[in-house]
Amino acid sequence: MRLRWVRYTVLGAALVTVTNTAPVQADTGDPFAGAPGAGDPYYPLDGNGGYRAEHYDVTVGYNPAGHQLTGSTRVDAVATQAMHTFDLDYSGPQVSKVTVNGLPAGFDRTDEHELVVTPMLPLLPGLPFAVQVEYAGAVTGTDGAGWVFSPSGGAFVAGEPHSASSWYPLNDTPSNKATFALHATVPAEWEVMSNGVKTHDVVQGGNRTVDWEMRQPVAGYLTTIAIDRFEFLEQRTAGGTPLLSAFAPDALQAKGIEQRLPEILDFEEQLYGPYPFDTAGGIYVDTDLQFSLETQSRPIYAPWTDLGTVVHEIAHQWWGDSMSVQHWSDVCLNECFASYTADYLWPERKDGKDVDAQYRETVTKYHDNPKFWEIALQNPGAGNEFTSVYYRGPLFLHALRRTMGEAAFFAAVHDFAGAHRYGNASMPEFRQFVQSRTPVNLDGFFGAWLDRTDRPADEFLYPGSLRS
Template sequence: MRHSWWRYTVVGAALLAVTNTVPAQADPGDPFAGAPGLGDPYYPLDGNGGYDAENYDVTLGYDPASHVITGSTRVDAVATQALHTFDLDYSGPQISKVSVNNLPAWFTRTQEHELVVTPMLPLLPGLPFTVQVEYAGEITGTDGEGWILSPSGGAFVAGEPHSASAWYPLNDTPLDKATFALHATVPAEWEVMSNGLKIRDELHGANRTVDWEMRQPVVGYLTTIAIDKFEFLAQQRADGTPLLSAFAPQAEKARAVETRLPEFLDFLETLYGPYPFDTAGGIYVDTDLQFSLETQSRPIYAPWTDLDTVVHELTHQWWGDSMSVKQWSDICLNECFASYTADYLWPERMEGKDVDAQYREAVAKYRDDAKFWQITLQNPGVGNEFTSVYYRGPLFLHALRRTMGDAAFFGAVHDFVDGHRYGNASMPEFRQFMQSRTPTDLTGFFAAWLDHAEPPADEFLYPGSLRS
């Protein structure tokens, strides 16, 4: 994610079809009830226990005139324990029906986004099961936690760390990635963009139906749907990877930077290994959006997007998408690397900039600014995830690079992100891995840069060639 402010700073089960009457919610100590959350220190109710999601199949209709959606989502999962009740994360429109393994199920909604499901028959550990949820209602625009309305009457979904639960039920945690498919129907004059490969785009009378597939596992907030009167840009990488980008009616000016997408991906591969997905592209909206977001394989770009922003979001396809955080306190893995790549590595390698001088100027400007250092990079705190990682993060990584030396640093970061492809990683794991790749003791360096709320001592602030 990249915020717009960055540009201006440093940086009875059968009755369920007709009633919502449900049994009492299960005792949280019940061993046969899936946990309603996974205990993330920042968002303890995110995600759910008792099962692993394997695939989401979302069927959605949207009427731009009324902003009404009609949805039906199938969740394919495997029980990891015996379950007579379990939760999904869902904050969208009213639900009309839930079934489990094609049998009607009881359901209720609690908290902000808990959908509690009680199957007619208990689920056994190790066995697959399917949940189908049907829902419909009017959507309203948000400030980055789900649906956002476009000037044309279209709409798209974007938000981090939460947005997916606004349009389909899921296990909303980075720890449970799954494949994803979308089948969207809109009036014929509208277009639909999403993640992955476009499988079908057909007109049937007054309607258009478009199918998308994300065949590599994806975290919920990295999925999206965007509905607008798009114009398209189709390209292809030298290796044959198809590239498809879309521009909302007032976003055509971004076409020039997006034509460089093959060049950007080639550059990032030299740093972090092969591009991890089947396709790439971008969705350029014309809504007054305060952030751009690295939705998997096809980022959503706000109107203020520039080359720096595109490189930032594309870096996330490695750091954040293919390799995702374990907890939201690990957010530096995502944003520190995306910011360092866009703000330091691209200017250095592609534009010939002196990034050591850039680093020294930033340190000189902000060394005595207490506010600059008051939010730590390791565990910045709930609500502060998207702050210091943008402006302190690049400095931290540049100092680490100069401490380790280029060969060790770039070899290690390449191997770390590539070694966690389609999985998860944490900041403690990153610290341990980087230490394993250099004889230099990094204990004090990491503590000074990541754990403390003040500027590092000179030995850590000006290592290697950064010494004046």
């Protein structure tokens, strides 16, 4: 995610955030009930216990007139414990029917986003099961947590850390990634964009039906549906990856930026390894959106998007998408790397910018501003995830690079991303991995940059070539 209003600077004495403090996780006390949350320290009721989702098959119809949604979602999962009841995360329109393994199931909605399901027959650990949920009704527009309505009358879904539950039921935690398929029907004059590969696009009668497949596992908030009167741009990388990008009616001016996507992908493959998905592209909306978001394989770009924003969101395809956080406290793995790629590596290697000088100028500017240093990069706290990772994160990575040396740093980050391809990672794992790749003792460095809430000591602030 790249934020319009922060743009990596401190806004006076305060920082804008885009998250809310999470409620305390409920404890059912029932050993045969899947937990109502996955236990993320920041969002304990996100996700669910008792099973792992493996695939989502989402069938929706959407009528822009009245914002009416009909849906039928199948969740293929495996039980990790014996259960007579379990939860799905869902905050969308009214549910009319739920089945488990083809048999009618009881259901209830509790809290803000819990769909409690009681199957007719108990579920046994280690065995697969399938849940089908049918629902329909009007959707409500939000700002960064689900449906967003476009000036043309279209709509799209975007938000971090929450958005997916507004349009289909799921296990909504980045620690449970699954493959994803979408089958969407809209009036014939509208187009549909989503993640992955478009496998079907047919107009019949007055409707258009479009199928999409995300064949690599994806976290829920990185899935999307976008409906608009799009114009398209098809490209291909030098290595043959097909690219499909879409532009809302008042976003056509962004085509010039998106035409550089093959160049951007080639640049980032050199840094982080082969592009991890079957296809790439972008969805350029013309709605007054305060962020752009790295929706998997096809980011959503706000009207203010510039080249740096595209570089940032494409870096997320490695850092955040293919390799996802274990918990939201690990968000530096997403945003520190995307910001460093866009704000330091691209300007340095493409434009010849002196990034050591850029680093020193930034440190000098905020050297004596305690607000700049007060939010830790590792475990910043619920509600502060999307703050210091943008403006302190690039400084941390540049100082780490100068501490380790060029060869060791770039080999380590390349290999770490590759080792966690299609999986999850944590900041403690990153620290341990990086330490294993250099003889330099990094304990003090990591403590100063990641754990502390004040300015690092000069020995960590000005390593190597950063010394004056």
